[in-house]
Amino acid sequence: MQQGVRVIADNLVGSIQSPLDQTGYGSVQTGAVGLFITNVIRLFFVVAGIYALFNFLIAGFAYINAGGDSKKLASAWDRIWQSLLGLIIIVGSFAIASLFGYLIFGRADFILNPTIYGPQ
Secondary structure, eight states, X not given: OHHHHHHHHHHHHOOOOOGGGGSSSOOTTTTHHHHHHHHHHHHHHXXXXXXXXXXXXXXXXXXXXXXXXXXXXXXXXXXHHHHHHHHHHHHHHHHHHHHHIIIIISOTTTTTSOOOOOOO
16 A cells, blocks of 8 residues: 555655765765865866966056056066966966876876775
8 A cells, every 4th residue: 555655646746866866976986075076176276277367467457557656566566476476386286286196196187086985
């Protein structure tokens, strides 16, 4: 009797699937934690790059509008160099992580795309 009630209820309202199966990350056994960490690292690089680019554009605009004022020119020039230094640090950290991953683990993307093993 219980099975018949369930079939009728499924036909009336449909079956509900767990949203955890449809997250796009999978399960712990398929490397969901590693994929999540990879996405967080990539998001960090993208946000840092966009911030540095935005900061560089604002500094360039301040440099153009300085109007010959030496303090404004120096401030804008410092901000331009800081933005360039930030971009260099972002790219350098990516390159160093790839180099260490290749030298230590034999894969250039090991640190940036970690494989975390869960319970079997």
